[in-house]
Amino acid sequence: EPPLLIPTPDARATADAVARASGRSVHEVTLVLGSGWSEVVVELADPGTAVTIPVSDLPGFVPPSAAGHRGTVTSCLVDGVPLLAVAGRSHLYEGLGTDPVVHPAHVAAAVGSGVLVLTNAAGGLRADLAVGDLVLISDHLNLTGRSPLTGPAFVDLVDAYSPRLRSAAADALQAVTGSRPAEGVYAAMPGPQYETPAEIRMLRTLGADLVGMSTVPETVAARGLGLEVVAASLVTNLAAGVTGQPLDHAEVLAAGAAGAERLTDALRALVPAVARG
Ligand code: 6GU
Numbered sequence: 001e002p003p004l005l006i007p008t009p010d011a012r013a014t015a016d017a018v019a020r021a022s023g024r025s026v027h028e029v030t031l032v033l034g035s036g037w038s039e040v041v042v043e044l045a046d047p048g049t050a051v052t053i054p055v056s057d058l059p060g061f062v063p064p065s066a067a068g069h070r071g072t073v074t075s076c077l078v079d080g081v082p083l084l085a086v087a088g089r090s091h092l093y094e095g096l097g098t099d100p101v102v103h104p105a106h107v108a109a110a111v112g113s114g115v116l117v118l119t120n121a122a123g124g125l126r127a128d129l130a131v132g133d134l135v136l137i138s139d140h141l142n143l144t145g146r147s148p149l150t151g152p153a154f155v156d157l158v159d160a161y162s163p164r165l166r167s168a169a170a171d172a173l174q175a176v177t178g179s180r181p182a183e184g185v186y187a188a189m190p191g192p193q194y195e196t197p198a199e200i201r202m203l204r205t206l207g208a209d210l211v212g213m214s215t216v217p218e219t220v221a222a223r224g225l226g227l228e229v230v231a232a233s234l235v236t237n238l239a240a241g242v243t244g245q246p247l248d249h250a251e252v253l254a255a256g257a258a259g260a261e262r263l264t265d266a267l268r269a270l271v272p273a274v275a276r277g
Helices: 009-022 040-044 099-110 163-177 197-205 216-224 249-258 260-276
Strands: 029-033 051-054 072-078 081-087 115-124 134-142 182-188 210-212 228-238
Touching: 009 051, 009 072, 009 099, 029 099, 029 260, 040 072, 040 081, 040 260, 072 260, 081 099, 081 260, 099 115, 099 216, 115 134, 115 216, 115 249, 115 260, 134 163, 134 216, 134 260, 163 228, 163 260, 182 216, 182 228, 210 228, 216 228, 228 249, 228 260
Parallel strands: 029 081, 029 115, 115 228, 134 182, 182 210
Antiparallel strands: 051 072, 072 081, 115 210, 134 228
């Protein structure tokens, strides 16, 4: 069946600009780097293969406002696989609607990616999750109150996070870290405030293992565009009420920075694994 969505004109123009700058007409995988993950883009590329474009030079992106988001698009090879890495996503809490949020998913389709890898920083809700854990997302709860879709785009979300590629990703991560990553259900909240302890109890009751403010609109759009999705959360803190400690954005970024080398190793293994299925 043909995809329900086609890439926007801005995404096609971005893909043309990326092809001109990089000389690469196809990027097998597109990777979106969330809070705390942006530093890895520097070390991720095979040496000498990276071409970086600021998002301010590309249509459809909104330069990031939150600290910890850098605002670049990088074309490179990772273990020989052509990758487009987007650092600095837009969030619903910026108030510009879903279009800039899902632009990287549209760009992924426009650059010929079959796979979209989404990364984020999340609060851990499940007792076995610790700060610094990398968790593969198995399913989501869309609690944003928003959809990136309008009209009769009845996108199926069963197995939205590809079980096949998730298992390939888990194998690759196990090979580099020595242990199999946890999997969990990600609840997307509109933000930008963190949750109350009562909201965290509610989210647990609803079946959430992770909580954050991204990833879900991108996944919905990506499935509509016919992409396979793999998503990973870095647990940057335990959610409100788990520790009794107040949360702040600096803590979330610090956990990302502390994990940067590990995250680079993880993505250098994961990207080729999901590209090759
Ligand atoms: Cl605890 N909540 C939300 N909404 N986003 C987060 C988070 C918590 N930790 C990292 N990002």
